[in-house]
Amino acid sequence: MSRPPARGGDQGRPQNRGSNRGSAQRRHATSHKPSNRPQGEDRYPEVGVQARLVAGILLNAALEKRTGLDEEMAKSPARDLSPADRAFARACAMGALRRLGEIDQILGKRLKALPGLPTMTILRIAVAQMLVLETPSFAAVSTAVKLAERDNKTRPYKNLINAVLRGIDRDGFGVTKPEANLPEWLAARWLANYGDEALKGLAEATRFEPPTDISVKPSADRAALAQALEANILEGGTLRTDRRGDVAQWPHFEDGDWWVQDAAAAIPARLLDVQPGQTALDLCAAPGGKTLQLAASGASVVAVDRSESRLKRLRQNFERTRLHAEVVAIPAEDWEDDRQFDAVLLDAPCSATGTYRRNPEALRAARPADIAKLADVQHRLLDVAAQKVKVGGKLVYCVCSLEREEGETQMIAFLRRNTGFKTVAAEPASVGAPLEALTKEGWLRILPGQWEEKGSLDGFFIALLERTA
Ligand SMILES: C[S@@+](CC[C@H](N)C(=O)[O-])C[C@H]1O[C@@H](n2cnc3c(N)ncnc32)[C@H](O)[C@@H]1O
Known part of the structure; x- marks a missing residue:
C-alpha cells in the first residue's frame, strides 16, 4: 500500500514519513540524529x-x-x-x-x-x-x-x-x-478527562501526517476501487491509502463513486443506518461528506446549512457523485418547515479539537471561551433537531471535538430536557469504530490514538438517539 512520497521543493526534499504504517510502533520519545546525505x-x-x-x-x-x-x-x-x-x-x-x-x-x-x-x-x-x-x-x-x-x-x-x-x-x-506538541491547557483537560495512557496516544497522534480516507458509494465495486487507489479496506468500509496530493487526479475520481472522508467522520451517518425510501435531514450539512452518505444509501435527503459558500462545495460534491439532495441555505433555527424525518443528523459546529491530525492548527486556534460559546450553539441546534425527528425516528448528534462540554455534557443535558428521546447503544464493530470508543452510556468517544496500529482516526463524540414520544 506504500507508494513513494511526492517530492516537494528542490532536490532530495521531503521524505514524507507518512504516519500510517501498518504496524505503527509507538515511538514515544524521539532521540535520533538528523539525516545528512553527502551532496553539494x-x-x-x-x-x-x-x-x-x-x-x-x-x-x-x-x-x-x-x-x-x-x-x-x-x-x-x-x-x-x-x-x-x-x-x-x-x-x-x-x-x-x-x-x-x-x-x-x-x-x-x-x-x-x-x-x-x-x-x-x-x-x-x-x-x-x-x-x-x-x-x-x-x-x-x-x-x-x-x-x-x-x-x-x-x-x-x-x-x-x-x-x-x-x-x-x-x-x-x-x-x-x-x-x-499539545498546548498545556488542552493537555491538562485531556489528562483529566481521559487519563494518562490516552493522553500519550493523543500526543503521539500529533506527530504523523494521517493517511487519506475514502468513503465509497454502496453501489460501487469497493474491492476494485481499493486496488486502484492502493488502499486497505477498514472495518465499516472506509478505504485507507497512503496516497497524498490532488485527489482530482486519482483513479475514478470523475466517476463520482468515492469522496475523501476521515474514517471517524463516516461513522455518524452509518449509525443512522437509513434505508432506501426513508427521509433524512442533515441540519449542518456542508461541505457534505455525511449528506453524501445519506443520499448514497437511497434516502430522500434535505441538507440545511447556514453557509452559502460551504454549500457551494456540497453542491459540487453532489454533482460529481451524481447524487441528489434538497439544499436549503439558512440558519437551522430560522428554517420554517414543519416536515419531520425518519433520520436527523446534527454534525454541529464545534471547537474541532479532534481534527488536529489533519489540521494541526486546530490545536493552536482553540480557546477555552470558544468552547463555552459553541456549547450554547450546540444546545440550541440540538433542540431544533429534536423537533424534526418523527416519533420512532432516529437522531445522531456528533462533534469532531474532544471536549466533554460539546459531547457527553451536552448529551446528558439534552436527554434531561427531552424526555421523549433515549440513547440507542452503538455497536462499534458494525459501524467501523474502535471497541474502546464505546462509553458506558452507549455513545462513541473516539480519540486519535485509538486504532494506532491502523493509522489512527480523528477525534469525535457521537450519540445515536431514538424518539419514543
Ligand atoms: C462540522 S461542520 C459540518 C460538516 C458536514 N456535516 C460534513 O460532514 O461535511 C458544521 C457546519 O455547521 C454549519 N452551521 C453553523 N451554524 C449553523 C446554524 N445555526 N444552522 C445551520 N448550519 C450551521 C457551518 O456552516 C458548517 O458547515
Missing part, C-alpha cells in the same frame, strides 16, 4: 530558499488563525512558487505545526534567550526539515543562513542560526516527547 550545497538553487521563506509565512499565518495557512497559500508569494516548491513549503509548515513543541524544545536547549520571531521562524522551519521531512542537514542549514542574510532583522543572527543548526546536526535532536 551548490546544487540547491535560490528557489529552495524562497520555498523556505514561504514555509515560514505559512507557519506564522496558521499560528495566528485557523484559516491562515490556506489563505496564505492562495496569495503571493506562495502562489508564485512552482507546484513542487509550493508542496514543499506546505509540507514544511505543516511539519513545523505538528511538532512545534518538540522543535521549540530542541531549539530551547541551544538558545540562551529566545530570539525575535523572524529568526525563530527560520530556525523552526530548518529544524522541521531535519526532524519531519528528513531533508539533508547541510541543505536545511545553508538555506536557513541564506534566508537570514536576506533580511535586515535576521542578518545579525545568521552566525547564531548557523551555529545552532550545525550543533543539532552534530549532536542530534536529544530526547523529545510528543506531549510537548
Whole structure:
C-alpha cells in the first residue's frame, strides 16, 4: 500500500514519513540524529530558499488563525512558487505545526534567550526539515543562513542560526516527547478527562501526517476501487491509502463513486443506518461528506446549512457523485418547515479539537471561551433537531471535538430536557469504530490514538438517539 512520497521543493526534499504504517510502533520519545546525505550545497538553487521563506509565512499565518495557512497559500508569494516548491513549503509548515513543541524544545536547549520571531521562524522551519521531512542537514542549514542574510532583522543572527543548526546536526535532536506538541491547557483537560495512557496516544497522534480516507458509494465495486487507489479496506468500509496530493487526479475520481472522508467522520451517518425510501435531514450539512452518505444509501435527503459558500462545495460534491439532495441555505433555527424525518443528523459546529491530525492548527486556534460559546450553539441546534425527528425516528448528534462540554455534557443535558428521546447503544464493530470508543452510556468517544496500529482516526463524540414520544 506504500507508494513513494511526492517530492516537494528542490532536490532530495521531503521524505514524507507518512504516519500510517501498518504496524505503527509507538515511538514515544524521539532521540535520533538528523539525516545528512553527502551532496553539494551548490546544487540547491535560490528557489529552495524562497520555498523556505514561504514555509515560514505559512507557519506564522496558521499560528495566528485557523484559516491562515490556506489563505496564505492562495496569495503571493506562495502562489508564485512552482507546484513542487509550493508542496514543499506546505509540507514544511505543516511539519513545523505538528511538532512545534518538540522543535521549540530542541531549539530551547541551544538558545540562551529566545530570539525575535523572524529568526525563530527560520530556525523552526530548518529544524522541521531535519526532524519531519528528513531533508539533508547541510541543505536545511545553508538555506536557513541564506534566508537570514536576506533580511535586515535576521542578518545579525545568521552566525547564531548557523551555529545552532550545525550543533543539532552534530549532536542530534536529544530526547523529545510528543506531549510537548499539545498546548498545556488542552493537555491538562485531556489528562483529566481521559487519563494518562490516552493522553500519550493523543500526543503521539500529533506527530504523523494521517493517511487519506475514502468513503465509497454502496453501489460501487469497493474491492476494485481499493486496488486502484492502493488502499486497505477498514472495518465499516472506509478505504485507507497512503496516497497524498490532488485527489482530482486519482483513479475514478470523475466517476463520482468515492469522496475523501476521515474514517471517524463516516461513522455518524452509518449509525443512522437509513434505508432506501426513508427521509433524512442533515441540519449542518456542508461541505457534505455525511449528506453524501445519506443520499448514497437511497434516502430522500434535505441538507440545511447556514453557509452559502460551504454549500457551494456540497453542491459540487453532489454533482460529481451524481447524487441528489434538497439544499436549503439558512440558519437551522430560522428554517420554517414543519416536515419531520425518519433520520436527523446534527454534525454541529464545534471547537474541532479532534481534527488536529489533519489540521494541526486546530490545536493552536482553540480557546477555552470558544468552547463555552459553541456549547450554547450546540444546545440550541440540538433542540431544533429534536423537533424534526418523527416519533420512532432516529437522531445522531456528533462533534469532531474532544471536549466533554460539546459531547457527553451536552448529551446528558439534552436527554434531561427531552424526555421523549433515549440513547440507542452503538455497536462499534458494525459501524467501523474502535471497541474502546464505546462509553458506558452507549455513545462513541473516539480519540486519535485509538486504532494506532491502523493509522489512527480523528477525534469525535457521537450519540445515536431514538424518539419514543
Ligand atoms: C462540522 S461542520 C459540518 C460538516 C458536514 N456535516 C460534513 O460532514 O461535511 C458544521 C457546519 O455547521 C454549519 N452551521 C453553523 N451554524 C449553523 C446554524 N445555526 N444552522 C445551520 N448550519 C450551521 C457551518 O456552516 C458548517 O458547515
